[in-house]
Amino acid sequence: MHVTFSPEELAFQEEVRAFFRDEYPEDIREKRDNGMELEPEDQIRWQQLLYKKGWAGVNWPVEYGGTGWTPVQKYIYATEEANANAPLVIPFGLSMVGPVIYTFGNEEQKQRFLPDILASRVWWCQGYSEPGSGSDLASLKTRADWVGDHFVVNGTKTWTTLGQHADWIFCLVRTNTDVTRRQEGISFILIDMKSPGISVKPIILLDGVHEVNEIHFDNVEVPAENLVGEEGKGWTYGKVLLQHERANIAGVARSRYRLRRLRKQVKTSVRGADPLIGDNNFMRRLAAVEVELKALEYTELRTLAAVSSGRAPGPESSILKVKGTEIQQAIDMLYLQAAGYYALPYVPDQYKPDFADQYVGEEAETQSSLRYFNYRKASIYGGSNEIQKNIIAKHVLGL
Amino acid sequence: MDFSLNEVQEMLADSIEKFIDNEYAFDTRQKYAASDEGFSANVWSTFAELGWTAVPFAEDEGGFDGDQIDIMIMMQRFGRGLLVEPYLANIVLAGGILKRVGSASQKQQWLQPIIAGELQATLAFTEPQARYDTANIATKATEDGSEWVLNGQKGVVFNGGTSDLVIVPARTSGNQTDRNGITLFALPTDAAGMSINAYHTVDGLRAAELTLNDVRASADAVLGAIGEGYAALDATIDDATLAVCAEAVGIMQILKDKTVEYSKSRSQFGVPIGSFQALQHRMVDMLTACEQAQSLLLWATMTVAEGSDEAKRAVSSIKYLIGTSGQTVGEEAVQLHGGMGVTWDLDVAHYFKRLTAIGQLFGNADWHLDKLAA
Numbered sequence: 001m002h003v004t005f006s007p008e009e010l011a012f013q014e015e016v017r018a019f020f021r022d023e024y025p026e027d028i029r030e031k032r033d034n035g036m037e038l039e040p041e042d043q044i045r046w047q048q049l050l051y052k053k054g055w056a057g058v059n060w061p062v063e064y065g066g067t068g069w070t071p072v073q074k075y076i077y078a079t080e081e082a083n084a085n086a087p088l089v090i091p092f093g094l095s096m097v098g099p100v101i102y103t104f105g106n107e108e109q110k111q112r113f114l115p116d117i118l119a120s121r122v123w124w125c126q127g128y129s130e131p132g133s134g135s136d137l138a139s140l141k142t143r144a145d146w147v148g149d150h151f152v153v154n155g156t157k158t159w160t161t162l163g164q165h166a167d168w169i170f171c172l173v174r175t176n177t178d179v180t181r182r183q184e185g186i187s188f189i190l191i192d193m194k195s196p197g198i199s200v201k202p203i204i205l206l207d208g209v210h211e212v213n214e215i216h217f218d219n220v221e222v223p224a225e226n227l228v229g230e231e232g233k234g235w236t237y238g239k240v241l242l243q244h245e246r247a248n249i250a251g252v253a254r255s256r257y258r259l260r261r262l263r264k265q266v267k268t269s270v271r272g273a274d275p276l277i278g279d280n281n282f283m284r285r286l287a288a289v290e291v292e293l294k295a296l297e298y299t300e301l302r303t304l305a306a307v308s309s310g311r312a313p314g315p316e317s318s319i320l321k322v323k324g325t326e327i328q329q330a331i332d333m334l335y336l337q338a339a340g341y342y343a344l345p346y347v348p349d350q351y352k353p354d355f356a357d358q359y360v361g362e363e364a365e366t367q368s369s370l371r372y373f374n375y376r377k378a379s380i381y382g383g384s385n386e387i388q389k390n391i392i393a394k395h396v397l398g399l
Numbered sequence: 400m401d402f403s404l405n406e407v408q409e410m411l412a413d414s415i416e417k418f419i420d421n422e423y424a425f426d427t428r429q430k431y432a433a434s435d436e437g438f439s440a441n442v443w444s445t446f447a448e449l450g451w452t453a454v455p456f457a458e459d460e461g462g463f464d465g466d467q468i469d470i471m472i473m474m475q476r477f478g479r480g481l482l483v484e485p486y487l488a489n490i491v492l493a494g495g496i497l498k499r500v501g502s503a504s505q506k507q508q509w510l511q512p513i514i515a516g517e518l519q520a521t522l523a524f525t526e527p528q529a530r531y532d533t534a535n536i537a538t539k540a541t542e543d544g545s546e547w548v549l550n551g552q553k554g555v556v557f558n559g560g561t562s563d564l565v566i567v568p569a570r571t572s573g574n575q576t577d578r579n580g581i582t583l584f585a586l587p588t589d590a591a592g593m594s595i596n597a598y599h600t601v602d603g604l605r606a607a608e609l610t611l612n613d614v615r616a617s618a619d620a621v622l623g624a625i626g627e628g629y630a631a632l633d634a635t636i637d638d639a640t641l642a643v644c645a646e647a648v649g650i651m652q653i654l655k656d657k658t659v660e661y662s663k664s665r666s667q668f669g670v671p672i673g674s675f676q677a678l679q680h681r682m683v684d685m686l687t688a689c690e691q692a693q694s695l696l697l698w699a700t701m702t703v704a705e706g707s708d709e710a711k712r713a714v715s716s717i718k719y720l721i722g723t724s725g726q727t728v729g730e731e732a733v734q735l736h737g738g739m740g741v742t743w744d745l746d747v748a749h750y751f752k753r754l755t756a757i758g759q760l761f762g763n764a765d766w767h768l769d770k771l772a773a
Contacts, residue, residue: 134737136667159738206741206748207601272528272537281765336759340530341555343759344600358596360608369601373752376733377741384737386677 013076020084023049032085035363036351040165046087047120056118064102065118071304082253093117093124095248096241097170104229104237127157127171135387138182144173144189151222163200163213166193172238175231188234190226207370246317249382250324252297258331259290265364276338289330296323315395318388325378332372339365412472414449419480425746431483436561437605438484447516452490456498460506461514467704471645478649481750483604488557489513491642493520495635496566496583500623509564520564523553523609531762533636534578534629540569549614559607560597562588571626583628584620602756637714640761641700647721647757648692650750654732655685657747661736685731688724695720715767722764729754
């Protein structure tokens with residue numbers, strides 16, 4: 001048992017650092033560091049650079065073009081990626097549907113979809129929740145009925161993040177209503193967003209941002225070959241995907257980066273005010289969050305060490321999700337409190353490229369409230385934290 | 400000891416509740432919030448007609464001789480209605496200074512039109528570097544013959560972009576954080592040398608950054624004694640703190656009500672989510688937090704209204720509680736509404752944002768806990 005990196009791991013760390021230093025585009029870095037919005041093109045350009053380097057499929061097995069990294073390598077990579085403040089990779093293709101396809105898809109589907117996912121040539125989105133099916137996902141009502149040699153899909157999916165940019169959507173749909181358990185009769189299908197009958201309706205979140213959508217399916221024809229795995233087994237596949245999603249949501253490296261940035265911030269004077277480091281109340285709360293995060297960091301390392309490359313981490317991922325989002329929200333609150341009155345201005349336009357007016361407040365201040373509001377979603381999405389606790393109670397504790 | 404409302408207070412409470420029920424639906428609020436001014440001029444006229452703008456002022460100045468308790472009754476209901484009209488800026492803040500240190504002629508000139516709803520006024524109570532220290536004032540006023548010349552910056556001035564008059568505390572002597580040496584000036588917002596950068600705030604209200612560049616003020620603009628403005632400033636901020644705490648309690652209560660209602664109507668797993676014990680206990684905690692906040696608000700407000708020695712302690716106590724358990728009630732309301740709770744279209748998110756903003760006003764929970772611990 002040891003906590004230090006081996007010479008090989010140190011060499012790997014050096015390689016990752018060099019990559020972020022040399023290959024991470026300066027214009028994207030500038031936008032990110034100044035809290036500016038990224039265009040979808042920026043996002044794709046960055047993910048394609050990762051692809052060229054061979055680092056797009058961080059968790060993928062080597063045979064499908066993944067890195068095949070050890071848990072420690074993944075940890076090192078996530079740390080350096082966060083330290084560079086690089087954009088979060090959009091998870092729907094690379095972290096979610098990709099693993100489902102390489103685990104449960106047929107050979108034709110693997111060849112058809114995986115290369116484009118890995119190279120970020122196709123933008124994916126998620127069709128899980130429905131207006132009446134949130135925490136109770138298995139109650140979903142979107143139907144896919146066999147008509148001749150294809151499915152016809154009808155229903156509504158919601159909270160579809162960045163669906164407005166998506167080329168494809170993966171969906172859980174009901175293919176059989178005559179079942180004893182509601183989890184049966186659900187299938188996992190892939191739908192081209194250009195299919196006739198699909199409409200995308202924006203949902204504006206509390207911070208005023210268009211991030212999620214409602215997707216309506218009105219007699220949408222889907223070819224039979226877009227069914228992943230066996231008909232009626234979608235719930236099982238969907239669960240594996242959710243475990244990937246949940247482990248991903250924990251965001252340990254990002255939280256570490258944000259706490260370090262906050263440590264820097266409290267040492268500097270803003271507009272001539274006393275640096276916050278003199279405020280013992282604040283510093284004690286900051287330190288307490290750091291302790292929680294250090295614990296989670298090692299919980300995550302232990303969890304990842306226990307699963308083989310490319311596989312999902314199991315119900316323990318729910319622990320990472322609950323604790324990870326609690327810590328994220330605690331950090332959001334620290335930033336908000338650090339901002340004082342300057343958490344109040346709502347000038348979203350000053351984070352758009354063509355803003356020509358007077359700026360108000362520092363970026364870390366005026367973004368703090370927006371981030372705090374927006375990330376209340378973190379304890380709700382990916383299965384609410386209440387649902388995670390149900391999963392832990394049932395599948396980990398056996399209650 | 401008596402917690403009941405008197406007849407006049409009952410009427411006041413009733414008239415506000417009726418107004419909100421009949422004329423201030425959430426959609427209407429959102430429309431006012433999105434308008435150019437950020438509130439409704441018509442509603443403000445109604446406030447004046449109904450006498451709400453006169454409540455905390457002396458009878459011989461055209462007021463109703465009300466006190467902090469009356470303001471509490473109003474603000475708690477304004478909180479439930481999530482009103483965007485500038486009662487805090489005009490009546491509690493600007494009015495609070497004018498009634499305390501304004502001369503008869505100054506009251507005639509400014510307080511009367513404020514009460515009549517004809518003049519929009521505000522108080523520039525903080526500066527960009529001050530955080531929560533009201534005495535931290537770098538804006539300087541220097542004498543030039545019979546006039547004063549003001550230079551400096553004021554931050555987050557509520558309704559600064561729509562105000563006709565702004566009361567500016569400026570340093571006429573002493574060091575930047577001294578309580579002595581602060582003088583209060585009433586300045587028209589169109590004064591030469593004054594520039595105003597107005598913006599929206601996250602709670603749907605408005606504020607502005609104010610820059611004073613050689614702004615000239617006559618001796619008539621000075622409110623109260625030279626160098627002795629802090630006492631009025633501090634007492635006014637205490638009133639304002641109590642006022643936003645009352646507003647916050649109103650918000651906490653409606654968030655609790657809406658959450659309980661939602662938990663009865665939203666079904667998952669074939670039953671209303673309110674039937675789950677894990678959620679029931681959390682809603683019980685929300686209720687307890689509301690009751691505790693209501694109780695402490697009553698104690699704090701009565702304590703201040705009666706001029707007790709404990710007044711400062713009372714203000715810090717309630718503001719601390721609002722900043723901690725109030726925030727938790729807001730977060731829980733959003734969480735229990737699930738995805739709907741983080742959408743713009745649902746009123747819950749907007750109540751939550753206002754509650755969060757209130758948490759950062761006039762000293763956050765840490766600031767007030769420090770005062771209590773000292």
